[in-house]
Amino acid sequence: xxxxxxxxxPCEEHAKLVEELxxxxxxxxxxxxxxxxxxxxxxxxxxxxxxxxxxxxLCVCDIATVLQMTQSAISHQLRILRxxxxxxxxxxGKTVYYSxxxxxxxxxxxxxxxxxSE
Amino acid sequence: xxxxxxxxxPCEEHAKLVEELxxxxxxxxxxxxxxxxxxxxxxxxxxxxxxxxxxxxLCVCDIATVLQMTQSAISHQLRILRxxxxxxxxxxGKTVYYSxxxxxxxxxxxxxxxxxSE
DNA sequence: CTTTCATATGAATAGTTGTTCATATGATTA
DNA sequence: TAATCATATGAACAACTATTCATATGAAAG
Numbered sequence: 001x002x003x004x005x006x007x008x009x010p011c012e013e014h015a016k017l018v019e020e021l022x023x024x025x026x027x028x029x030x031x032x033x034x035x036x037x038x039x040x041x042x043x044x045x046x047x048x049x050x051x052x053x054x055x056x057x058l059c060v061c062d063i064a065t066v067l068q069m070t071q072s073a074i075s076h077q078l079r080i081l082r083x084x085x086x087x088x089x090x091x092x093g094k095t096v097y098y099s100x101x102x103x104x105x106x107x108x109x110x111x112x113x114x115x116x117s118e
Numbered sequence: 119x120x121x122x123x124x125x126x127x128p129c130e131e132h133a134k135l136v137e138e139l140x141x142x143x144x145x146x147x148x149x150x151x152x153x154x155x156x157x158x159x160x161x162x163x164x165x166x167x168x169x170x171x172x173x174x175x176l177c178v179c180d181i182a183t184v185l186q187m188t189q190s191a192i193s194h195q196l197r198i199l200r201x202x203x204x205x206x207x208x209x210x211g212k213t214v215y216y217s218x219x220x221x222x223x224x225x226x227x228x229x230x231x232x233x234x235s236e
Numbered sequence: 237c238t239t240t241c242a243t244a245t246g247a248a249t250a251g252t253t254g255t256t257c258a259t260a261t262g263a264t265t266a
Numbered sequence: 267t268a269a270t271c272a273t274a275t276g277a278a279c280a281a282c283t284a285t286t287c288a289t290a291t292g293a294a295a296g
Contacts, residue, residue, distance in 0.1 A: 014177070024173070034230040036160075052139050061273085062132050066139045073256075074273095076274085095272065116148065
């Protein structure tokens with residue numbers, strides 16, 4: 001027995017507050033989506049990719065060169081960024097150019113940088 | 119051979135741009151710190167904890183009750199949030215109250231919510 | 237001092253994730 | 267059509283992580 005319920009709650013006085021909060025909590029799916037979004041930013045390779053795309057579009061091999069990583073590793077990460085719609089692609093012959101999907105991504109990165117530099 | 123260098127780069131025309139970007143990229147440690155920060159937000163349990171603390175301080179067992187999880191699981195996650203200075207603690211007898219460390223945390227969560235609702 | 241309560245933590249485990257290697261796809265050029 | 271180039275992807279593996287269970291700590295009450 002270690003999972004508390006609203007019935008056997010040990011801090012009796014908090015019961016009302018707890019019940020209220022349980023009501024205001026967004027649904028599981030939404031909270032899952034939010035954490036999934038942040039999970040994308042929680043990898044230094046992906047942060048680096050997003051950072052270099054900050055300036056403008058780049059092709060896959062250019063990103064690999066700048067970050068000194070293999071084309072495969074970069075491509076795998078770009079797939080994740082593409083699936084979560086954080087980056088956009090543009091094809092030009094054999095080359096595929098990647099760029100940030102919108103300014104939202106920029107803002108989130110800036111937010112992280114700001115928090116770190118304190 | 120799959121790791122590109124500035125020397126054997128296949129997209130000759132991009133060489134200059136690539137070299138420039140390599141220079142503007144923040145140092146490894148900073149980028150690691152930023153991704154580490156986002157990694158904290160990349161777990162739904164921690165997001166939920168931060169969300170319920172949004173309203174005000176709560177003790178460990180109250181958080182466990184609201185989130186319908188074990189005290190142990192919550193305590194482990196609170197340790198991570200404490201170590202990364204995203205939450206603060208205040209002791210009152212046997213009870214330990216947790217609250218958000220600063221408004222920065224609030225802003226980041228709002229950011230995530232905003233991005234999701236599109 | 238013993239018991240009880242709230243919280244913290246170590247060890248174990250199951251699930252997840254990032255990179256590598258090999259190979260496939262899809263577009264250009266010879 | 268064959269060869270080459272840029273990119274994508276599947277499988278495998280190593281590293282990491284969140285939860286559970288058992289137990290420890292530390293404070294209050296009896």
